[in-house]
Amino acid sequence: MVWFGVSNSSSLWFRVQPQTKFIETLILLTTCSLSKEECALHCLGHRSCLGAYYCGNTKTCALTNFNCAGVQAEFLLSDPNCSYLEACSRTVSCLECGCKNGGTCVQLTEGSGKCACPVPYGGLNCELTCPPQFEVSFRTSCYSFNMTLKGNFYQAKAHCESMGARLVAVDNEEEHTFIRQHIMADEARSAVGWWTSLTDDASEGTWVLSGWGDIPAPFIAWGPGEPNSQGGNQDCVQYHSITKLFDDEQCSRTINFICETEAT
Numbered sequence: 408m409v410w411f412g413v414s415n416s417s418s419l420w421f422r423v424q425p426q427t428k429f430i431e432t433l434i435l436l437t438t439c440s441l442s443k444e445e446c447a448l449h450c451l452g453h454r455s456c457l458g459a460y461y462c463g464n465t466k467t468c469a470l471t472n473f474n475c476a477g478v479q480a481e482f483l484l485s486d487p488n489c490s491y492l493e494a495c496s497r498t499v500s501c502l503e504c505g506c507k508n509g510g511t512c513v514q515l516t517e518g519s520g521k522c523a524c525p526v527p528y529g530g531l532n533c534e535l536t537c538p539p540q541f542e543v544s545f546r547t548s549c550y551s552f553n554m555t556l557k558g559n560f561y562q563a564k565a566h567c568e569s570m571g572a573r574l575v576a577v578d579n580e581e582e583h584t585f586i587r588q589h590i591m592a593d594e595a596r597s598a599v600g601w602w603t604s605l606t607d608d609a610s611e612g613t614w615v616l617s618g619w620g621d622i623p624a625p626f627i628a629w630g631p632g633e634p635n636s637q638g639g640n641q642d643c644v645q646y647h648s649i650t651k652l653f654d655d656e657q658c659s660r661t662i663n664f665i666c667e668t669e670a671t
């Protein structure tokens with residue numbers, strides 16, 4: 408095993424492994440003509456990247472967040488000179504990294520895992536702390552699912568801001584899965600709808616993350632038949648109480664909401 412330092416990023420190291428995880432890997436982004444070092448840095452610059460495949464012959468760099476549904480990349484199979492650059496500080500290895508503050512390691516693949524952190528800790532190693540009222544964490548974010556707070560979309564957004572947070576931005580499949588599972592883990596949470604930051608109230612059909620610079624939605628998980636714009640003015644997106652998938656809803660409806668903030 409070769410350890411591989413990334414210049415100008417003192418605390419982050421990549422472990423170079425042989426290619427073993429292809430089938431279970433979701434490729435986020437591929438780039439050509441990078442060096443191995445540039446590929447590693449590229450991964451660090453991408454919020455969801457947990458590791459990168461680097462193929463020496465084709466100089467292909469593929470950022471991944473593994474532990475996702477199977478995506479098979481042809482170039483990985485066609486180039487025998489590929490290696491996996493694991494962002495060790497992001498993918499917590501049960502064997503090597505360890506969980507702090509009473510966190511327990513959940514095995515993902517052989518040699519790597521993630522920490523399940525007790526309240527109020529968060530972050531990949533449970534080294535971070537979530538603010539009060541943010542009862543659950545995933546990766547480096549903390550979330551509040553407060554049963555007693557309800558509001559229309561705009562009140563919800565304002566309330567999250569008053570807590571130093573924002574309405575949740577669902578960035579990818581893994582965060583979506585985490586949120587769905589957290590909703591379904593409790594009967595009361597499961598029975599209600601939850602606002603997200605997704606809206607097209609400024610421009611019909613253009614779904615953006617409100618409070619996050621109005622960036623275009625990086626990820627969408629519409630439920631069956633959605634968005635259906637029932638009544639023509641369903642411009643805000645909730646996790647639907649039945650499907651636990653995205654549903655466009657009237658922004659004026661009073662429902663629960665999920666706030667997200669960074670762990671510190």
Ligand SMILES: *[C@@H]1O[C@H](CO)[C@@H](O)[C@H](O)[C@H]1NC(C)=O
Binds near residue numbers: 462463
């Ligand atoms: C392929 O891998 C070997 C062993 O790591 C290395 O010496 C060689 O330079 C690589 N070839 C290319 C084209 O990257």
Ligand SMILES: *[C@@H]1O[C@H](CO)[C@@H](O)[C@H](O)[C@H]1NC(C)=O
Binds near residue numbers: 539540541542554556
């Ligand atoms: C829910 O919000 C209310 C009102 O801000 C607050 O008093 C309560 O502590 C919150 N509940 C949790 C579990 O954070």
